[in-house]
Amino acid sequence: MGAPGKAKRGIPPKSDFNSWYPSIVEIADLVDKRYPIKGMDVWKPYGLKAMSLIDGLTRKQMALTGHHEHRFPLLVPENLLDKENKLVSRLKAAREAGVDPSELRMEEEDSGFKKEVYWVTHGGENELESPMFLRPTSETPMYTMFSLWVRSHSDLPLKTFQIVNTFRYETKQTRSFIRVREIHFFEAHTVHKDEKGATEQISEDATMVQRILHDLCLPSLVSKRPVWDTFPGAWYTMAADVVMPNGRTLQVATYHHYRDQWARAFDLKYEDQNGENQFCHQTTFGMSERLLGSLVGMHGDDKGLIMPPAVAPYQVVLLPIASHVRDDVIPEIHKIRDTLNDAGLRTFVDDRDVRPGVKHYDWEIKGVPIRLELGPRDIDSGTCIISERIGRKYESPISDIVNSVNSALISVADELRVRASSHFSDLVSELPEISNEGDGHQFSSPIIDGMVYSFPFCGTDSDAEILERLSGLTMLGECVDEYEKPRKCVITGKETTKKQHLARMY
């Protein structure tokens, strides 16, 4: 704690999360929100570096699984959107009518996509004959090209991805990294011979998400979204949700199994071994800067951010002490820095001419996992002082500095995982029992704002709707983790191992 009554750079307490979050993203120098367009923040170097490192984790997973990076154009001609709109509205209508999409015949219908995109209508002063829009996601441009690229079964599977900016015209309240209009977006799109190939891809996606979230020290809930919350073009949608400290869930990753629905709309076919044309099966996998938002929200505390070592822009900040008193402090600290750099660590020497306390506070706000102090006394004794952002502070011999720093980084990451999962279990609790007397369904105890509720459920869509209405919360979908022993469904009373969650979503 600082001196009584003295604000720490004006950071509100973390317990007031709705004020803390928007303040910390600016105070820690991740973004500047003052750009005069709502939902379009300026990325500052520190924030951009963290995001690039997160992208690095993603790229690593993509490389391990044989995906290739592409880059598709930002602009999409309007007539391609029509194709997608038709598909989406047909599938949506089919779903609502409860029939197979192929049985349904549709007239033109506006699915509403047009309202959610930014339009380019002019070239210079001339109105464009065919307007274009900024991609909200890249199915349309990509699948247009895929149908040119895929000829034969030997072209499959086609595994692509790109990390680009996408645009959505949000009218609701925006929040840095959580709801923005210019989205830093990762999207992987794959094309397979059959449903089985696409299904295997979905499980590969699940593995990748968990590896990335492990590096970010984030626990998550993975669910199969309810039908009404599935992306209309998808057969089914899987999603990973992180629980923020205010109890709202944040969807950080989704992966969709499309079957051959899009392939039929975009005429995406291949010739199989028998010389026959077959429609392809497809998947997509998406993530965004919400990953950064979620680690800011989960790990930060009253003093500022805490960066998971895997993506900390600086893993070690070195603080020279009293360097004007002794000439050897700076050279010695540079030596240590070079040693750490050679070991592959990201470092920074803070040689500003300010008092050491200021530097400690500054780097605490930015969440640097380890601060390393070196002053004349340390040089004489052959040691330095290591402060971990999670609280520990101790002396360490300079001769073995790489090992000390590496194990300190591991201990920070471990501690973050412990804290995050204890936080997580505090926020998720069992749904109160439901009675169904004459006056309809009732909870035995009231729903508390800021909690996520888990419960056994095997009911129908309309049972789910009852729960949503009764609680005022949203169903996350069927969780991939099931109960070990069957339990009674909260609505039907039948035994089931299936687990669901109700939460307020971002």
Next chain:
RNA sequence: GGGCCCGUGGGUUAGUCUGGUCUAUGCUAGAUGCUUUGGGAGCAUUUGACCCUGGUUCAAAUCCAGGCGGGCCCA
């Protein structure tokens, strides 16, 4: 779609109801100098703001209208 609120230096804030004493207050941040440097140093000097346009008035940060920008709540 419906309703409500707000716009003052980089940040935050006083002043707006009741027009003049406001070339605009406090804190913080920034700059310069000297002294300082093992967890937020001190002193001195100093830079910096009334969202835009129009109206009312002798007089507008303040009242009115419109615009632009931001936020909240409800469907």
